[in-house]
Amino acid sequence: MGVAAIEVSGLVKTYRLGDVLVEALKGVDLSISAGEFLAVMGPSGSGKSTLMNILGCLDRPTSGKYLLDGEEVGGLSRDGRAILRRSRLGFVFQGFNLLSRLSARENVELPMIYDGTSAADRHERALSALSSVGLADRAHHLPSQLSGGQQQRVAIARAIVNTPALILADEPTGNLDSVTSDEILGIFQRLNDERGITMVLVTHETDIALFAKRVIRFLDGRIVEDRVVENRRRPPAPRENAG
Amino acid sequence: MNLYSAGKVAFRSLRANKMRSILTMLGMIIGVAAVIIMVAIGAGANQRISAQIASVGSNLLLVVPGSTTSGGLRSGFGGAPTLTMTDARAIGKELTSVRAASPTMRSSGPVVYGNQNWSTILQGGAPEYLEMREWNVVSGRNFTPQELEAASKVCLLGQTVSDYLFGTEDPVGKIVRIKRSPFTVVGILDRKGQSPQGQDQDDTVFLPITTMQKKLSGSAHMGAVGVIVVQAVDADRVKEAERQVVELLRQRHRIAQGGTDDFSVRNLSEMLALAESATRIMSLLLGGIASVSLLVGGIGIMNIMLVSVTERTREIGIRMAVGARERDILSQFLIEAVILALTGGAVGIVLGAGGAMLTSQLAGWTTVISPAAVFLAFGFSAAVGVFFGFYPARKASRMDPIEALRYE
Numbered sequence: 001m002g003v004a005a006i007e008v009s010g011l012v013k014t015y016r017l018g019d020v021l022v023e024a025l026k027g028v029d030l031s032i033s034a035g036e037f038l039a040v041m042g043p044s045g046s047g048k049s050t051l052m053n054i055l056g057c058l059d060r061p062t063s064g065k066y067l068l069d070g071e072e073v074g075g076l077s078r079d080g081r082a083i084l085r086r087s088r089l090g091f092v093f094q095g096f097n098l099l100s101r102l103s104a105r106e107n108v109e110l111p112m113i114y115d116g117t118s119a120a121d122r123h124e125r126a127l128s129a130l131s132s133v134g135l136a137d138r139a140h141h142l143p144s145q146l147s148g149g150q151q152q153r154v155a156i157a158r159a160i161v162n163t164p165a166l167i168l169a170d171e172p173t174g175n176l177d178s179v180t181s182d183e184i185l186g187i188f189q190r191l192n193d194e195r196g197i198t199m200v201l202v203t204h205e206t207d208i209a210l211f212a213k214r215v216i217r218f219l220d221g222r223i224v225e226d227r228v229v230e231n232r233r234r235p236p237a238p239r240e241n242a243g
Numbered sequence: 244m245n246l247y248s249a250g251k252v253a254f255r256s257l258r259a260n261k262m263r264s265i266l267t268m269l270g271m272i273i274g275v276a277a278v279i280i281m282v283a284i285g286a287g288a289n290q291r292i293s294a295q296i297a298s299v300g301s302n303l304l305l306v307v308p309g310s311t312t313s314g315g316l317r318s319g320f321g322g323a324p325t326l327t328m329t330d331a332r333a334i335g336k337e338l339t340s341v342r343a344a345s346p347t348m349r350s351s352g353p354v355v356y357g358n359q360n361w362s363t364i365l366q367g368g369a370p371e372y373l374e375m376r377e378w379n380v381v382s383g384r385n386f387t388p389q390e391l392e393a394a395s396k397v398c399l400l401g402q403t404v405s406d407y408l409f410g411t412e413d414p415v416g417k418i419v420r421i422k423r424s425p426f427t428v429v430g431i432l433d434r435k436g437q438s439p440q441g442q443d444q445d446d447t448v449f450l451p452i453t454t455m456q457k458k459l460s461g462s463a464h465m466g467a468v469g470v471i472v473v474q475a476v477d478a479d480r481v482k483e484a485e486r487q488v489v490e491l492l493r494q495r496h497r498i499a500q501g502g503t504d505d506f507s508v509r510n511l512s513e514m515l516a517l518a519e520s521a522t523r524i525m526s527l528l529l530g531g532i533a534s535v536s537l538l539v540g541g542i543g544i545m546n547i548m549l550v551s552v553t554e555r556t557r558e559i560g561i562r563m564a565v566g567a568r569e570r571d572i573l574s575q576f577l578i579e580a581v582i583l584a585l586t587g588g589a590v591g592i593v594l595g596a597g598g599a600m601l602t603s604q605l606a607g608w609t610t611v612i613s614p615a616a617v618f619l620a621f622g623f624s625a626a627v628g629v630f631f632g633f634y635p636a637r638k639a640s641r642m643d644p645i646e647a648l649r650y651e
Contacts, residue, residue, distance in 0.1 A: 056564075058564065058645050058648075059645055079568040079569060079570075082563065082566050082567060082568045082569075083566065085564065086566020086567075087566070091564050091565070093648070097557070097561045097564070097648065098561075099558055099561060101255060101256070101259055110561075110562065110565050111565040111566050113248050113252075114562075114565070114568070114571050115566065116245065158565065162566075
């Protein structure tokens with residue numbers, strides 16, 4: 001694959017839990033090319049979420065380098081990272097993390113509220129992002145009026161609305177049944193194939209990881225396995241009125 | 244994030260917790276309303292005092308006849324007729340700092356017109372007296388110096404007397420009887436209202452002091468007068484006038500060095516200025532006490548904002564994850580606090596104005612709602628919102644997005 005979108009070397013992250021220093025990442029070297037679809041696996045506490053937080057610029061590494069598109073971002077200020085998150089990154093969480101009082105469309109508009117996009121522009125882009133995940137007709141529904149799969153698709157629409165280079169998905173199917181999970185992964189594959197968005201997916205389910213192109217496995221803060229997926233799964237033929 | 248969308252976001256979250264928002268605002272409403280009412284009452288009292296000062300006349304001194312000692316018994320001021328017409332004339336003519344002086348005399352008695360009678364204050368004086376008291380003649384004329392000299396039987400009626408004796412009839416030119424002597428009514432005095440002591444100043448008949456001395460009182464001390472009213476040239480020379488009056492009278496009364504004055508000089512504007520400053524202190528005090536409730540309202544806002552920030556930790560995390568900067572979160576919560584404070588303030592102003600009007604209706608007090616007080620209250624509520632909203636908003640903006648997202 002082409003240029004490395006993410007270049008991480010010697011990444012160390014230590015937390016202080018009371019008097020104990022916990023080393024969540026013990027020197028991680030990882031290179032992710034643009035357009036890659038990477039699944040990160042490992043038991044809980046192995047450091048995969050810590051890596052995701054650092055890759056997502058929600059957290060800073062204790063030491064080590066993090067180059068995003070060739071730019072060192074490990075040392076950015078809080079506001080610098082916030083601007084980076086809204087312009088280049090998209091997040092999809094296990095718990096959807098939609099704002100319950102806002103409609104689907106308003107949730108999708110959220111990243112654009114903070115970068116000064118005009119209201120008319122926000123509207124249009126939010127609706128087009130929603131229709132690209134098949135929810136154009138649910139734009140005015142509140143999250144509570146949507147199924148889990150639909151809520152996650154709203155979250156995906158929110159993640160892609162600012163045309164990010166990288167989407168980070170942390171256990172995005174953890175709260176979903178297997179049929180819906182497959183649909184969500186299908187959307188990820190489509191965004192990866194059609195738009196060339198780099199995907200990083202954290203999961204502990206092997207059959208979910210098989211949707212990716214490459215799988216790495218964490219254990220005790222280190223990468224212990226890094227392999228290419230031989231038989232990539234593809235979602236079953238889309239149902240009508242999915243959701 | 245621009246102000247408009249920030250305001251919209253803030254407004255929505257306030258609406259989502261309607262009851263809580265209203266209760267929080269109630270603190271501000273009560274605080275602002277209290278300040279408005281108290282300041283209105285204070286300003287009303289001040290205005291009343293100022294009106295009274297104006298009604299007495301400016302730069303006035305009162306020379307009160309003094310005490311005498313007879314048989315070891317000392318009478319108080321005013322107890323002895325030590326002032327004379329010539330004293331008054333001398334004060335008016337000889338002193339540089341005195342613009343005018345008028346001898347006065349008061350007594351009371353019935354005034355009769357036709358089958359109506361009314362017992363009232365008989366106020367004797369020189370023609371200058373009215374001018375010094377800034378008391379206009381609304382109908383007819385003042386009596387003349389010649390009439391004073393001749394002790395003519397002419398008089399001017401106060402509004403109250405005119406109302407009771409004549410009703411709607413025009414009294415000018417009519418004959419009334421004062422203590423059985425016929426007097427021609429030459430003029431009607433303007434309405435003056437209450438004195439600082441609460442007396443109806445319009446319940447009076449004004450007549451030449453000479454007439455009063457010769458025709459009405461039959462006093463043993465011919466030529467003696469009551470109080471001499473003295474007007475200084477201007478406000479800066481009231482003190483000087485006071486000194487000159489004392490000097491002149493001591494000389495005229497042949498009081499030796501170290502001897503006790505047989506008169507006393509009272510500075511009216513000074514007394515009223517004292518009363519004015521007392522009410523000003525009172526209104527400051529009232530406003531200060533009311534401000535405490537505004538402070539309590541502000542603390543209520545801070546309290547609720549802190550609860551709200553904690554409750555919405557996850558929302559804050561989400562907003563940060565999608566790219567909200569510190570200042571975006573800060574302004575969102577700050578705007579919420581300011582909206583709470585300003586809405587509360589606006590309602591408080593309306594209620595306070597209503598309350599002040601109700602107070603003046605029910606208790607009969609003068610209240611004054613000045614635009615300055617309203618703007619000040621509004622600005623103050625905004626300041627309270629910013630001040631008490633800042634800490635919770637800063638707490639929200641400093642959150643760690645990872646922790647915030649994990650918050651259940």
